[in-house]
Each structure stands twice: as C-alpha cells, then as structure tokens.
Amino acid sequence: xARIKTDKNISRKEVIVSKAAILFREKGFKAAxxxxxxxxxxxxxxxxxxxxxxxxxLLHELCxxxxxxxxxxxDEIESDPASSIGKVEKLLRFHINEMISxxxxxxxxxxxxxxxxxxxxxxxxxxxxxxxxxxxxxxxTGIRNKEIKKIDAPTAVLIxxxxxxxxxxxxxxxxxxxxxxxxxxxxxxxxxxxxNK
Amino acid sequence: xARIKTDKNISRKEVIVSKAAILFREKGFKAAxxxxxxxxxxxxxxxxxxxxxxxxxLLHELCxxxxxxxxxxxDEIESDPASSIGKVEKLLRFHINEMISxxxxxxxxxxxxxxxxxxxxxxxxxxxxxxxxxxxxxxxTGIRNKEIKKIDAPTAVLIxxxxxxxxxxxxxxxxxxxxxxxxxxxxxxxxxxxxNK
DNA sequence: AACTTGTGCTAACACACGTTAGCTTCTTAT
DNA sequence: ATAAGAAGCTAACGTGTGTTAGCACAAGTT
Numbered sequence: 001x002a003r004i005k006t007d008k009n010i011s012r013k014e015v016i017v018s019k020a021a022i023l024f025r026e027k028g029f030k031a032a033x034x035x036x037x038x039x040x041x042x043x044x045x046x047x048x049x050x051x052x053x054x055x056x057x058l059l060h061e062l063c064x065x066x067x068x069x070x071x072x073x074x075d076e077i078e079s080d081p082a083s084s085i086g087k088v089e090k091l092l093r094f095h096i097n098e099m100i101s102x103x104x105x106x107x108x109x110x111x112x113x114x115x116x117x118x119x120x121x122x123x124x125x126x127x128x129x130x131x132x133x134x135x136x137x138x139x140x141t142g143i144r145n146k147e148i149k150k151i152d153a154p155t156a157v158l159i160x161x162x163x164x165x166x167x168x169x170x171x172x173x174x175x176x177x178x179x180x181x182x183x184x185x186x187x188x189x190x191x192x193x194x195x196n197k
Numbered sequence: 198x199a200r201i202k203t204d205k206n207i208s209r210k211e212v213i214v215s216k217a218a219i220l221f222r223e224k225g226f227k228a229a230x231x232x233x234x235x236x237x238x239x240x241x242x243x244x245x246x247x248x249x250x251x252x253x254x255l256l257h258e259l260c261x262x263x264x265x266x267x268x269x270x271x272d273e274i275e276s277d278p279a280s281s282i283g284k285v286e287k288l289l290r291f292h293i294n295e296m297i298s299x300x301x302x303x304x305x306x307x308x309x310x311x312x313x314x315x316x317x318x319x320x321x322x323x324x325x326x327x328x329x330x331x332x333x334x335x336x337x338t339g340i341r342n343k344e345i346k347k348i349d350a351p352t353a354v355l356i357x358x359x360x361x362x363x364x365x366x367x368x369x370x371x372x373x374x375x376x377x378x379x380x381x382x383x384x385x386x387x388x389x390x391x392x393n394k
Numbered sequence: 395a396a397c398t399t400g401t402g403c404t405a406a407c408a409c410a411c412g413t414t415a416g417c418t419t420c421t422t423a424t
Numbered sequence: 425a426t427a428a429g430a431a432g433c434t435a436a437c438g439t440g441t442g443t444t445a446g447c448a449c450a451a452g453t454t
Contacts, residue, residue, distance in 0.1 A: 003401070003402075004402095012401085028225065028311065031227045031312065033440075033441065034441080035440090035441085043401090043402070044403060044404080045443090046403075046404080046443080046444080047401070047402050049442095051401085054442080055441095055443090114224075115225075115228065149386075149389070151386060152374055154374075155374065155383065155386075156382070158367065159363055159386055159387065162361075162362055162363030162366075163355075163356040163357075166355040166358065166360075170352070177349055181349065182352060185348050185352040185353070188346065188390070189348060189356055189391060190356065192389070192390040193385070193388075193390025194389075194390075200420080200431070200432075209430095209431080230410075230411065230412085232410085232411080232412095240433095241432075241433060241434080242411095243414080243432085243433075244431070244432050244433070246412095246414080247430075247431055251412080252411095252412065252413090
C-alpha cells in the first residue's frame with residue numbers, strides 16, 4: 001500500500017495538483033489520463049479521488065491559481081509610481097520569471113484553459129480579458145506620454161504575452177543560456193521595440 | 198444520403214483535411230472526435246474512412262503542409278540579396294500573413310504537432326529545429342554586421358515565432374484592427390526591437 | 395484500547411472513442 | 425443499359441476513459 005509522500009505543510013492534494021501540472025504540460029489536458037497521473041503520484045487511479053473532486057477540478061485549480069497571481073501583480077503595478085515604460089517592464093519581468101520558475105502551471109494555464117467547464121470557463125475568459133485591457137491601458141498611457149511609440153496597444157500586449165510563452169522552448173532546449181540572460185534578452189527586444197526613439 | 202460537396206479541383210479528401218483544421222483549432226486534436234468531424238463535413242463518421250487513412254493522418258497532412266511552406270520560404274529568403282534585417286522582416290511578414298490567411302492550419306501545426314506519431318514526430322521536430330537554426334543564423338549575421346543589437350539570436354527567434362502565434366487572439370477578438378494594421382504594428386515592434394539604434 | 399477519520403486498494407460501470415466489415419446507392423464510362 | 429468503381433450508410437468491435445462502490449488498513453484522538 002503506497003502512500004503519497006508529503007513534506008510538512010504540503011497537503012496530499014497539493015502534491016497531486018503539482019504533478020498534474022507536469023503531466024498536463026507534457027501531454028496536454030485531454031491526452032493525460034487519470035491513470036497516468038496516478039502512476040506519476042505513485043498510487044492507483046481511484047485513490048486520487050480521496051483528495052480531488054475531478055480531473056477538471058485539477059485544471060480549475062491550476063488555471064485560477066496562476067491567473068490570480070497575475071491579477072494581484074497588476075493591482076500592485078498600477079499603484080506603483082513608475083513611468084509607463086517602467087510599469088511595462090516590471091510586468092514583463094514578472095511574466096518572464098513566473099514562466100521560468102513556475103513553468104508547468106503557467107504553461108498549462110496558458111494552453112489548456114479551453115478545457116475548463118462553465119462557469120469556470122467564462123470566469124476565466126473574463127478575468128483574462130480584463131487583465132489584457134489593464135495591460136493595454138498602461139501602454140496607452142505611455143503612448144500619450146510619448147514614452148512609447150504610436151502603436152496599437154492591444155497588439156503590443158498580445159505580442160508580449162505570446163512572446164513570453166516562448167520560454168517553453170527555452171526550457172526544453174539542451175543548450176540553455178542562463179535564466180538571467182534570457183530575461184535580459186527578452187526585455188531588450190520587447191521593451192526596445194516599444195520605446196519611442 | 199449526403200455527399201461531400203466539392204468544387205472543381207478540390208478533392209473530397211482536401212475538404213475533410215480543411216474541415217479538420219477548423220475543428221482541431223477549435224477543440225484541440227485530442228478533444229476533437231471523428232464524429233465531430235463527420236458532422237462538420239456533413240456525413241457519417243465511418244464514411245470519412247473512404248477518403249482518409251486515420252485521424253493521425255489528418256494531423257500529418259496539416260503539419261507537414263504548413264512546415265513545408267515555411268521551409269520553402271526560408272530557402273527563398275536565404276538566397277535573396279537583402280540586408281539581414283531585411284531578411285528578418287521578410288520572413289516575419291511571411292509568418293504574419295500565413296497566420297492571418299491560413300489561420301487554422303498554421304495554428305494547428307503550431308500547437309498540436311505533439312500528437313504526431315513517430316516517425317512523423319521526429320521528422321517534424323527535426324525540420325522545426327533546423328528551421329529555427331536557419332532563422333537564428335540570419336539574425337547572427339545581422340549582429341556581426343552591426344545591423345542588429347547584440348542579443349541572443351535563438352531567443353530572438355523564439356520571441357518572434359511565439360509573438361506571431363498571438364495572431365490567434367486577434368482572429369478571435371471582436372473589434373479587430375485591419376490585417377494590414379496588424380502586420381505593420383507587429384513589424385514595428387518586433388523589428389524595432391532588433392535594430393541597432 | 396477503542397473509535398473515528400483518512401488513505402489506499404480492487405473491481406467494475408457506463409460511456410465515448412477510432413476504426414472495420416459488410417452492404418447499399420449514386421456516378422461515370424463504356 | 426449496364427458494369428465498375430466511388431462514396432455513402434448502419435452496426436459493431438475493442439479499447440481506454442473518468443469515476444464510483446465497497447472494503448481494508450493506517451493514523452490520529454480520546
């Protein structure tokens with residue numbers, strides 16, 4: 001009889017959720033089976049249900065924990081006395097670091113949210129839409145300030161957010177530059193592409 | 198008895214493949230069932246097999262037709278007497294236009310290739326790796342020429358390619374800027390982020 | 395020590411999936 | 425008109441899926 005190993009302060013459910021992130025990232029939500037997950041956790045599939053409600057629930061858990069982190073960060077940044085370009089850079093660096101250090105969860109949230117079920121799906125889409133609007137608003141302020149080139153702000157947001165998800169390829173590459181170098185390169189190119197002049 | 202409608206010069210198989218692109222884009226490869234596809238085509242699921250070999254085969258078809266278009270384009274651009282930055286811009290514009298006008302196929306190729314089966318999977322990964330190296334090589338030449346900032350070329354490639362896949366969000370947004378504006382904005386930001394001063 | 399709760403197991407269900415077999419019907423060429 | 429091939433249908437297969445029921449053992453509490 002195999003027990004799920006837990007360190008102090010980490011519930012068995014949390015262990016399952018984080019293993020699920022790894023599995024969903026690797027295979028995709030639909031292609032990952034509960035039996036796969038059970039094997040990864042070291043237990044029989046049915047045993048998982050002592051800790052979780054359903055497979056979809058795992059996805060909820062992952063998606064909203066990530067989404068909430070970003071929402072809190074943009075709250076913080078909006079009330080930060082920095083220039084617009086400074087705010088953009090801060091947000092960008094936050095995204096990059098999240099993608100580097102919480103790779104699996106962020107990636108799964110990014111790519112697999114489509115498989116959420118209503119009402120979570122609508123909630124998620126809403127939260128996402130609002131986040132992007134707030135991000136775009138920061139850029140628009142920068143454009144009015146002449147800090148930022150005259151560009152379409154939603155397009156700029158879309159470029160940034162998707163460019164960041166490219167860190168997935170960095171994670172899987174064999175010859176990696178360091179995380180710090182990666183961050184600096186991304187900021188140089190992306191912020192460099194926005195700055196007026 | 199419902200027949201698959203075909204215009205001149207479009208085989209029934211091609212109709213199925215292009216409907217598959219739409220479906221796979223919307224639901225993801227694994228979540229899309231052959232019965233879904235059949236309904237979209239206007240026929241019973243079993244009837245599809247008079248025209249195609251398997252579900253996976255549809256994915257092969259899609260992925261390689263897209264990948265080959267990009268391979269041919271980079272062949273063409275490499276032997277083009279343009280500056281490095283000019284080459285990058287041309288390739289970037291090609292990607293953007295492909296993503297705009299062959300949305301479903303390009304998107305599916307981008308996101309669902311993981312579900313290819315060997316040996317196609319290895320072939321695809323190989324082709325992709327080589328393509329990215331060639332793209333990076335163009336950028337590296339530009340860096341040596343001082344046309345392009347001193348950055349990590351593979352990172353620049355990764356940013357560009359992923360930024361482009363953000364056009365997905367543009368497609369699904371209600372208030373769209375025009376395709377031309379989108380292209381110009383993306384080029385401004387991305388090429389602008391590379392140019393040395 | 396006794397009891398309660400938590401955690402695991404095996405077995406099984408109901409269902410959805412990709413695909414095949416076998417037959418019918420429509421289209422086309424002789 | 426008829427034969428041949430293309431394209432459709434229904435029925436069914438085997439398999440893998442998420443999940444539940446029912447039971448056994450372990451841990452924690454009184």
